[in-house]
Amino acid sequence: MGDTIFIGAGENGANPQQLNLRLANRHGLIAGATGTGKTVTVQGIIENLSAAGVPCFVADVKGDLAGLAMPGSPLAKAHTAFAERASAIGLSDWHYAEAPVQFWDLYGEKGHPIRTTISEMGPVMLARLLGLNEVQEGVLTIAFHVADEDGLLLLDLDDLQAMLAHCAERARELTSTYGNVSKQSVGAIQRALLQLRSQGGERFFGEPALDLADFLRTDDSGRGVVNILAADRLMAAPKLYATFLLWLLSELFETLPEIGDPDRPKLCFFFDEAHLLFDDAPPALVDKIEQVVRLIRSKGVGVYFITQNPIDIPDTVAGQLNNRIQHKLNAFTPRDQAAVRSAATTFRASPGIDVAAAITELKIGEALVSLLQPDGAPSPVTRCLIRPPASRVGPITAEERSILLSTDAVGDRYDQAVDRESAEELLAARTAQAVQEREQAEAGKAADGRDKADASAARAAEREQRASPWNQAIASATRAAGSSIGRQVANELGRQVFGSGRKRASGGLMGSIVRGVLGGLFRAR
Template identity: 45%
Template sequence: MSHTEAFKEHIIQGNTCKGAYITVGAAMLDGTTITGAHVNLPLKTLNRHGLIAGATGTGKTKTLQVLAENLSEKGVPVLLMDMKGDLSGIAKASEGHPKINERHAKIGLPFEAKDFPVELLTLSEQDGVRLRATVSEFGPVLFSRILDATDAQAGIIAILFKYCDDKSLPLLDLKDFKKVLQYATDEGKEEIQDLYGRISTSSAGAILRKIVQLEQQGADIFFGEKSFDVDDLLRLDESGRGKINIIRLTDIQDRPKLFSTFMLSLLAEIYSTFPEQGDSDQPELVIFIDEAHLIFKEASKALHSQIESIVKLIRSKGVGLYFVTQNPTDVPDGVLSQLGLKIQHALRAFTAKDRKAIKLTAENYPISEFYNTAEVLTQLGTGEALVSALDEKGRPTPLAATLMRAPMSRMDILTKDELEELHRKSVLAPKYNDAVDRESAYELLNEKIKKAESEEAKEKAQQERATVKRNTRTSSRSNSTEKAIIKVLTSATVIRGVLGILGKLIK
C-alpha cells in the first residue's frame, strides 16, 4: 500500500460514523486533496465545544457558515454572534460559482445551493428582535462579577437584592438598582441599617461609578423588560430545520463590557433553564461566538472563572459552544482545554513571536505520522484548515489538513431591503420589541420617599400648630394675670387705702 493509500485509509477509518454526522471537507496530503477521504464531525459529540481559529482572510467565517448550515439541516438550532455583519447572507441561497463546483469535485461532494431559516436579533437599536434581561435575573453574585466588585461591594449588592426581595421591589433595569443604592445611603439609611447592617457610603459610591461605566457601554438598553426567553432559540421551521439565530453586533465591537455581560447572562440563563440532556444523539443548541477574544477582553479573574465554569457544565444541557478567533491564545487555557473540536486555519509567521505562537498551537493537536503540524499551519491556503474532532466514543479523530466545503448559502450580506423584509416576517419581533416599563423599585421607592416626605411635612405642620397654640395659651394666661393685677390695683378699696396712707404721711 502506497503512502497516499495508507493515509486515505487512515482518514476514512478515523472518520467512520454510525450515527448522524456533518461532512466538512476532504483530507489533504502534501497539498493534494484526497477525493473521498471525507472529514466528518459526529453530531453526538458536538456539544463538547470547539474552536475555529486562523489569521484574517483564511476562511474562518465561511467555516462557521458551513457548520451552521449543516447543523440547521440536521434539525439543530444555532445561535451566531455576527461581529462583522457578514453572516446575514445565510438567509439567501448561494449564487454558485465555477470555483465552488471545482472545489466540491475535489472533495467528492455535490454542491447544492440553499437558503436557511434565519432570525435576526439585536442588543441595540438595529433592526432585529430585541434582547433584554432584568437585573433580578442576574442575581447578586453574577451582577457583582459583571461589575468586578470587591468583596465589600459584593456584600452591599447582596444586601440590596435581599432588601428588594423582602420588600417586593422589582429590580428590572439599572435605574432601579441605582435608586435602591441611593435610598440605602440616604432616606432609607436607618431602615437598611436596622435590618441588615450599615452600608459604607464610599463603597456605595464606588458601585455607582461602576454602574455608570456599564451604562456608557450601552447596558441601559440591555437591562429591562420584556426579558428574552431562551427557549425561543430552540425553534424549528416547518421543514424541521433548526432556526439560525443571528445576533447583530457590528455596533458594539468597541464595548466589550456589554458583550461579555450579555454572553455571561445568556449562558447562565440557558444553564439554569435547560433540562439535563444526558448522552443524546445530537446537541440541543450550538452557539458560535465570533471575535471570541471580546468576551475575555477587560474581564476580571472572577468573570473568567464564571465563564470557565459555565463552559464545563453547560454541555450537560446539550449545548455546544464554539469560539471563533484569530489565535487560540485569545482563549484562556481553562476554556481551551474543554474544546473537543478544533478547526485551525492558516497562521502567518511574520515575527519570532509568531513562530513561537505557531509552535505552541501545533502542540494542541494530536501527533500525526503524516504531518509536520507546525509547518502545515503556515502552508494552508484560504478555505483549508487542520481539523481534529472527537469521534462517537469521545476519542480524537486523526488530524487532517482539510479542503473545506463551500457554504450552500450566500457568501455575502443581505441588502437593506432584504434585511427589512426578513425583519417584517419575524414572529418574535412583536413579542419583544415593545419596551415595557412597569412599576418597579424606582417608582415604588420614589412613591415611598414622597409619602414619607408628605407625612414628615404633615407632622411638622402639626408640631408648628401645637407650638402656636401653646404660645397662644401662655400669652392668654399672662394677659389674664396682668388684667387681674390692674383690676386689683385700680379698685376703690386699694385707691382709698393708698390715699389714706398718703394723707397720714402728709400730716
Template identity: 55%
Template structure:
C-alpha cells in the first residue's frame, strides 16, 4: 500500500499491529502532534509526513534542529547503512518502496547553509519583540510607544539600528511624549537597549533587514506538481532558543494575516512543522499563549496545517493540544512518578481500542513504531492503533556540504535574498536631523562670535573719537542695537548651538555606538 492521492501513507502493520494508517489530506489542515522520547523515531516520522505532503503537491516548511533532515534533498538507497532494515519493514507493511529525493529549498538565518531569511522590525511588531527580549510590562509599554511614534511620523523600522536610533530619540523627547502616551523612564529605555545588544550578539542583526521573506517563496510547487520542502537550518539557531521560537511564531502569524480564507480545502496550501515545540511555551506570558491558540484555531481556515513536534504532549498547553486532531505518539519512558502521570495523560488523549491498553502500548512501542490516531470521515478521531511507521523514500541523515551548495545554487530563488538592501529608514532620518541640528548650532555659534568681534572693534574705534567707553571688561548682558525679535532669535540660536544641537548628536550617535 502507498499514497493514493487522497492520503499520506503513515504506516501499517503485521502481526500485533493494526490496519494501514493514512493521514487524510482533506483533514490535514486540522493540525497534528508528533511526540515521543529522544531516539524513538520522531525525526523519521516528520520526514515521511513531509515527503508525503510534498508528493501530494503540498508545500512544507520545517526546521532542521539536528542537521540531518537535509537528506530529504537526496534519494535514499538500500545500500545506505541507515536504510538497511527498511526493505524488510516495507515488505511487512505492504509498501512498494521507491527511493526518490524531494524538491528542497534551504534557508538559513546566517545565510551559509541556505538562502538568507529576514524580516523587518515593523513586521515582527512590539509584542513578539518584547517576548524575544523578555521585557517587563513597563519596558514593553515603552517599546509600544516607540512603535506608535514611528507609525505616526512615517519612520520605517527595518533593522536593529533603526530601533536603537528610535529608542534614543524617544528617551531624549520623553517629557514631550509623556504628555500624550504616559511616562517614559530612561531606565526602561536603557534596559531595552541592553537587550537589543544581547539580541544582536545572538544573530538578531541578521534576522532583521531587507529584502524580507516573501511568503510566496515558501508556498511553491515544482513543475512536476510536487510541493517544495522548505528546510530552515536550525542547528546553530538552537543556541538562541528564544530567537528560534519567536521567528517561527512570527512566520505563523504572517501566514495567518496574509493568506486568504479557503474554508475546507481538498488538501492544505501549506503544512508547517514546529520542531522542539516546547520552546514556544516555556515561560511564555499568557498573552502570547493566547495568540498561539488563536492562530492554531483559525489558521486552518487559511488552508495551513500546523504540526507540533515535541518529546511529551504535556509540553503543549491543554487549549492548544485540543486543536491537534492527527496524532503520532512514539514511546514515552515512565521511570518516575512524574513520567507516569505524563504517560497516563498522554493515553487519555486517544480514542480507546478494545484490543490493547493504550498506556501500555505507548510505554512498549519500539523505535520506528508508534500509537497513531488520525482523523476519519467528518473529522472524527480514529481509534488508536499500534503502527509500524513506513520507511522514508529520501535519504536518512545529512547530505554533504557540496551537495547542499549544489541544491542552493539550483534553487528557483537563488540570488534573490543574498544581497542586503539598506534604504532610508528611521536611522537615516534621525541621523540627518541630528546632522542638520549640529550644522545649525555651529552656524549660530559662528554668528554669535562674529557679532562679538564687530562689537569689540566698534568699541575700540570709539576710544579715538572722544566717545565714552566703558572701563568694565565684563560681557554686556544685552545690546541696545538689538530689537526684541533679534535678541530672542540670538538667544534661541545659542540654546540650540550649545545644548539642543549637541545633545541630539550625542543622543543618536552616542546611543548607537555605546548601545546604552
C-alpha cells in the first residue's frame, strides 16, 4: 500500500491530486450543492482509505452510501459514465470492487444496534446534552454519586429515572449531606429525559455496550472496515443523534492513545449532510465537535464534513479543516453569493484560476481541490475531475443487507439486548420490602392492642367471678341485717327518741317509720 490516495486530476491525468495519508488526520471539508456529486466523491475517498487499511465511519443519511458494500456494474448507467471519467483522467487500473462494511443502526432495524450505558455517558456529558442548568446538573451528579455509593448500576433510562425518584424521596437527607436536592430540579431532569426517550433514547442506553474496537477493524486482506450508520430515520430524532455523536466522539477522544502523526489514520469520520448536524444542535455537541476537531488529530483520527454550503459549518470548526474539495455552488440568492465568496477565500490562490467564478461553473463530478502537501502547506487550488467510485452508487436491497449483516465479523454479539439486575430492579425490591415490613409492623401493633384489650377484659371478668370469701360474708350479713338487726335497731331508736308508755302510740308510729327506713338501707347494702 502506498502513502497517498488518488483524489482526481485534470484531462489526461494532468495535475494529479493526492491525499497524503500521513496528513489525512488533519480533517477535511467536501461541499457542494445538491446533485453536484459530493456524495459520490465521499464514496470514492472512503473506498481508497479502506484499501489503504484505514477503518472509516460514515453516517448514511440518504441510504446511498450502503452501496459501498457491493461492486459496481457496467450495466448501470452511472457506472458507464464513471468508466469514461476513469479513462479521461488516466486510471488504467480502475475496476469495479466493493469495500468491507459493517452496518449499524441505533434502532436495530438496518444494522447492528449500538448501545452504551448511562454510567459510561456520565453526569457531565448527559447534563450538557439535556441542556440542564448548573443546579440541575448538580442534582444529577448527586444521583450518580448516591448510586455509586449504594452499589446501584445505572445502565438504562429506567435506572436513571428510578434513581432520580429515589433521590427525591430522600431529598431532606441528601440535602444535609451534599447540598440542595429539590423535587423541582428532579422533575426538570425527568422531563428532559422524557424528551430523549420520545425520540428512541431507550434503544441507545443499555447492554451489551459497544466495544470501540469493533469500529477499528481491518479484514483478512488488510482493508479497513467501513462502518455505515443508518441515519435516514435517525435524522428525524436530532436529540438522539446528538446523544450518539457526543458519546462516540468523547469515547474515541478518551480511549485512543496519543500517537502524533501516524503513517495513516487509525480512523476517519465522515459526517454526511453536516448542515443537518449543526442545525439546532445542542451547544454541548458543537463544543464537543470543536474540541474533537482541535485535539483528536494527535490520536490518529481524521474528521471530514460533507455539506451543501460551507458556511453551514461553524467558523470554530471550519478553521480546522485543511483538506478541501469544493463542488459547484449556485449563486442565485444573496446568501448563495456570500457562500461563494466565503468558499473562494479559503483556497490558496493558483495562477489562471478565478476561484469565485469557477465555483459556479463546475460540472457534475468536477471540483476545486486543495490538499495538504508533504510539508504541511496547502496546495494551490486545482480544478479537476474526481476519481469515480468502484462500488455501487445507490442503496442496496433488503436481502443484500440481511446477508451482509449475518456474515460480517460482528455477528450477533449486539443483536439481543441484555437487561440484568440494576438500579431500577434493586430500588423496586427495596421499596417492596419496606412496604411489606411496614405492613407487618402495623399488623403486629394491631394484634398487640387486641391482645391487651382481651387480656384486660378477661382479668376483669375473672375478678368478678372470683370474689373473696370475706366480701361474700359481708354481703350475706348485710342481707340478714335487713330483716333482723334492722328491725331491732329501729325499735331501740324509737324507744330512745319517743320514750314508752304515754307516747307509745306516737312512738309506735315513728318506730315503724324508722324501722322501715333503716331496714331499707340495710337491704340496699
